[in-house]
Amino acid sequence: MRETRSATIARDFNVSPASIASLNKLSDPNKLRIGQILEIPGATPPPTTPQHPLPAALKTSLDKTPVRAGRWKYIVIHHSATDRGSAQGMDHYHRYKRHMENGLAYHFVIGNGKGMPDGQIAVGQRWRSQLNGGHLRSEAQNRVAIGICLVGNYNETTPTPAQMRSLSALTTYLMQRTRINATGVRLHRQINTRPTECPGKKFPAKAFMQTLP
Numbered sequence: 001m002r003e004t005r006s007a008t009i010a011r012d013f014n015v016s017p018a019s020i021a022s023l024n025k026l027s028d029p030n031k032l033r034i035g036q037i038l039e040i041p042g043a044t045p046p047p048t049t050p051q052h053p054l055p056a057a058l059k060t061s062l063d064k065t066p067v068r069a070g071r072w073k074y075i076v077i078h079h080s081a082t083d084r085g086s087a088q089g090m091d092h093y094h095r096y097k098r099h100m101e102n103g104l105a106y107h108f109v110i111g112n113g114k115g116m117p118d119g120q121i122a123v124g125q126r127w128r129s130q131l132n133g134g135h136l137r138s139e140a141q142n143r144v145a146i147g148i149c150l151v152g153n154y155n156e157t158t159p160t161p162a163q164m165r166s167l168s169a170l171t172t173y174l175m176q177r178t179r180i181n182a183t184g185v186r187l188h189r190q191i192n193t194r195p196t197e198c199p200g201k202k203f204p205a206k207a208f209m210q211t212l213p
Contacts, residue, residue, distance in 0.1 A: 110167055118162065135188075
Protein backbone atom coordinates (compact mmCIF):
# COMPACT_ATOMS: atom_id res chain seq x y z
CA MET A 1 0.00 0.00 0.00
CA ARG A 2 1.29 3.43 -0.93
CA GLU A 3 2.20 5.61 2.07
CA THR A 4 0.16 8.81 2.42
CA ARG A 5 1.85 12.22 2.47
CA SER A 6 0.87 12.83 6.09
CA ALA A 7 2.25 9.43 7.12
CA THR A 8 5.55 10.24 5.40
CA ILE A 9 5.82 13.56 7.23
CA ALA A 10 4.93 11.89 10.53
CA ARG A 11 7.58 9.19 10.00
CA ASP A 12 10.24 11.77 9.12
CA PHE A 13 9.61 13.65 12.38
CA ASN A 14 8.94 10.55 14.49
CA VAL A 15 5.43 11.62 15.48
CA SER A 16 1.99 10.19 14.78
CA PRO A 17 -0.18 11.31 11.84
CA ALA A 18 -3.02 11.89 14.32
CA SER A 19 -0.93 14.35 16.34
CA ILE A 20 -0.12 16.36 13.22
CA ALA A 21 -3.79 16.37 12.22
CA SER A 22 -4.87 17.50 15.69
CA LEU A 23 -2.31 20.31 16.00
CA ASN A 24 -3.08 21.66 12.52
CA LYS A 25 -6.86 21.06 12.74
CA LEU A 26 -6.90 18.93 9.60
CA SER A 27 -10.25 17.34 8.78
CA ASP A 28 -8.52 14.89 6.42
CA PRO A 29 -4.74 14.53 7.00
CA ASN A 30 -4.44 12.58 3.76
CA LYS A 31 -5.44 15.61 1.70
CA LEU A 32 -2.50 17.98 1.94
CA ARG A 33 -1.72 20.55 -0.71
CA ILE A 34 1.76 21.25 -2.04
CA GLY A 35 3.35 24.13 -0.15
CA GLN A 36 1.06 23.80 2.85
CA ILE A 37 2.84 24.80 6.08
CA LEU A 38 2.39 22.43 9.01
CA GLU A 39 3.30 22.67 12.67
CA ILE A 40 5.06 19.54 13.94
CA PRO A 41 4.34 18.40 17.53
CA GLY A 42 7.40 18.79 19.76
CA ALA A 43 9.52 20.27 16.99
CA THR A 44 12.26 22.63 18.15
CA PRO A 45 12.43 25.87 16.17
CA PRO A 46 15.75 26.40 14.38
CA PRO A 47 18.23 28.49 16.34
CA THR A 48 18.35 32.13 15.40
CA THR A 49 21.54 33.45 13.88
CA PRO A 50 23.23 36.00 16.15
CA GLN A 51 23.11 39.53 14.77
CA HIS A 52 26.90 39.72 15.05
CA PRO A 53 28.43 36.23 15.19
CA LEU A 54 31.91 35.65 16.57
CA PRO A 55 34.75 35.07 14.11
CA ALA A 56 34.87 31.35 13.36
CA ALA A 57 38.43 30.89 14.62
CA LEU A 58 37.67 32.59 17.93
CA LYS A 59 34.47 30.58 18.42
CA THR A 60 36.35 27.35 17.73
CA SER A 61 38.95 28.32 20.32
CA LEU A 62 36.33 29.27 22.92
CA ASP A 63 34.39 26.07 22.31
CA LYS A 64 37.39 24.10 23.58
CA THR A 65 37.05 25.54 27.09
CA PRO A 66 34.82 23.27 29.20
CA VAL A 67 32.15 25.21 31.09
CA ARG A 68 30.47 23.49 34.03
CA ALA A 69 26.68 23.86 34.14
CA GLY A 70 25.69 26.52 36.65
CA ARG A 71 29.26 27.82 37.01
CA TRP A 72 28.33 31.37 35.97
CA LYS A 73 25.30 33.51 36.79
CA TYR A 74 26.22 36.98 35.47
CA ILE A 75 28.01 38.65 32.59
CA VAL A 76 29.26 42.08 33.68
CA ILE A 77 30.25 44.90 31.31
CA HIS A 78 33.07 47.33 32.25
CA HIS A 79 35.11 50.07 30.63
CA SER A 80 38.79 50.65 31.30
CA ALA A 81 38.15 54.38 31.99
CA THR A 82 41.32 55.08 29.97
CA ASP A 83 41.68 56.34 26.39
CA ARG A 84 43.93 53.44 25.44
CA GLY A 85 44.97 50.07 26.79
CA SER A 86 45.47 46.38 26.14
CA ALA A 87 44.85 43.07 27.84
CA GLN A 88 48.59 42.69 28.32
CA GLY A 89 48.91 46.11 29.95
CA MET A 90 45.93 45.47 32.22
CA ASP A 91 47.37 42.10 33.21
CA HIS A 92 50.67 43.75 34.18
CA TYR A 93 48.86 46.40 36.22
CA HIS A 94 46.62 43.94 38.02
CA ARG A 95 49.42 41.47 38.66
CA TYR A 96 52.21 43.82 39.80
CA LYS A 97 50.44 46.99 40.96
CA ARG A 98 47.27 45.48 42.40
CA HIS A 99 49.08 42.27 43.42
CA MET A 100 46.36 40.03 42.02
CA GLU A 101 47.64 36.46 41.91
CA ASN A 102 45.88 35.62 38.66
CA GLY A 103 46.66 38.89 36.91
CA LEU A 104 44.08 40.33 34.52
CA ALA A 105 40.90 40.84 36.54
CA TYR A 106 38.60 40.34 33.55
CA HIS A 107 37.83 37.26 31.53
CA PHE A 108 37.78 39.21 28.25
CA VAL A 109 39.03 42.56 26.93
CA ILE A 110 37.81 44.30 23.76
CA GLY A 111 40.17 46.78 22.09
CA ASN A 112 39.37 50.23 20.71
CA GLY A 113 42.26 50.62 18.26
CA LYS A 114 44.55 52.27 20.80
CA GLY A 115 46.78 49.58 22.26
CA MET A 116 44.73 46.73 20.73
CA PRO A 117 43.10 46.43 17.30
CA ASP A 118 39.64 47.98 17.20
CA GLY A 119 37.05 45.34 18.14
CA GLN A 120 39.62 42.64 18.88
CA ILE A 121 38.55 40.25 21.65
CA ALA A 122 41.36 39.14 23.96
CA VAL A 123 40.64 36.01 25.96
CA GLY A 124 42.09 36.07 29.47
CA GLN A 125 43.46 33.19 31.48
CA ARG A 126 40.57 33.52 33.92
CA TRP A 127 38.24 32.32 31.16
CA ARG A 128 40.56 29.65 29.77
CA SER A 129 41.00 28.16 33.25
CA GLN A 130 37.47 29.04 34.45
CA LEU A 131 38.83 31.07 37.36
CA ASN A 132 36.88 33.52 39.52
CA GLY A 133 36.89 37.08 38.29
CA GLY A 134 38.61 39.98 40.05
CA HIS A 135 36.48 42.76 38.60
CA LEU A 136 33.86 43.26 41.34
CA ARG A 137 34.16 44.38 44.94
CA SER A 138 32.30 41.33 46.23
CA GLU A 139 34.21 38.06 46.19
CA ALA A 140 30.90 36.20 46.26
CA GLN A 141 29.95 37.95 43.03
CA ASN A 142 33.38 37.38 41.51
CA ARG A 143 32.86 33.66 41.93
CA VAL A 144 29.88 33.68 39.57
CA ALA A 145 30.39 36.74 37.33
CA ILE A 146 32.18 36.84 33.97
CA GLY A 147 33.90 40.17 33.37
CA ILE A 148 34.17 41.86 29.96
CA CYS A 149 36.14 45.11 29.76
CA LEU A 150 36.02 47.48 26.79
CA VAL A 151 39.05 49.72 26.38
CA GLY A 152 37.89 53.34 26.53
CA ASN A 153 36.51 56.04 28.79
CA TYR A 154 32.76 56.13 28.20
CA ASN A 155 32.19 59.11 30.44
CA GLU A 156 33.94 61.05 27.67
CA THR A 157 33.10 59.18 24.48
CA THR A 158 31.20 56.14 23.22
CA PRO A 159 32.49 52.69 22.24
CA THR A 160 33.48 52.23 18.61
CA PRO A 161 31.03 50.39 16.32
CA ALA A 162 33.54 47.54 16.07
CA GLN A 163 33.66 47.25 19.87
CA MET A 164 29.88 47.11 20.09
CA ARG A 165 29.67 44.42 17.42
CA SER A 166 32.27 42.36 19.25
CA LEU A 167 30.58 42.91 22.61
CA SER A 168 27.22 41.79 21.22
CA ALA A 169 28.73 38.71 19.59
CA LEU A 170 30.74 37.72 22.66
CA THR A 171 27.90 38.30 25.11
CA THR A 172 25.47 36.32 22.96
CA TYR A 173 27.96 33.46 22.74
CA LEU A 174 28.55 33.47 26.50
CA MET A 175 24.81 33.53 27.20
CA GLN A 176 24.41 30.41 25.08
CA ARG A 177 27.39 28.63 26.62
CA THR A 178 26.44 29.41 30.22
CA ARG A 179 22.62 29.40 29.96
CA ILE A 180 22.52 32.96 31.30
CA ASN A 181 19.52 34.95 30.07
CA ALA A 182 19.38 38.68 29.42
CA THR A 183 18.52 39.48 33.05
CA GLY A 184 21.94 38.14 34.02
CA VAL A 185 23.76 40.61 31.76
CA ARG A 186 24.63 43.60 33.94
CA LEU A 187 26.56 46.82 33.71
CA HIS A 188 29.22 47.18 36.40
CA ARG A 189 27.24 49.94 38.08
CA GLN A 190 24.14 47.74 38.27
CA ILE A 191 25.77 44.99 40.28
CA ASN A 192 28.79 46.39 42.14
CA THR A 193 28.43 46.66 45.92
CA ARG A 194 30.01 50.15 45.86
CA PRO A 195 28.76 53.06 43.72
CA THR A 196 30.46 53.37 40.32
CA GLU A 197 29.68 54.98 36.96
CA CYS A 198 31.30 52.10 35.06
CA PRO A 199 30.97 51.48 32.13
CA GLY A 200 30.41 55.22 31.83
CA LYS A 201 27.54 57.62 31.29
CA LYS A 202 27.82 57.41 27.50
CA PHE A 203 27.80 53.63 27.21
CA PRO A 204 24.77 52.79 24.99
CA ALA A 205 23.18 50.32 27.39
CA LYS A 206 19.69 50.23 25.85
CA ALA A 207 20.97 49.74 22.30
CA PHE A 208 23.34 47.01 23.50
CA MET A 209 20.64 45.07 25.34
CA GLN A 210 18.43 45.16 22.25
CA THR A 211 21.06 43.17 20.33
CA LEU A 212 20.89 40.25 22.76
CA PRO A 213 18.64 37.20 22.36
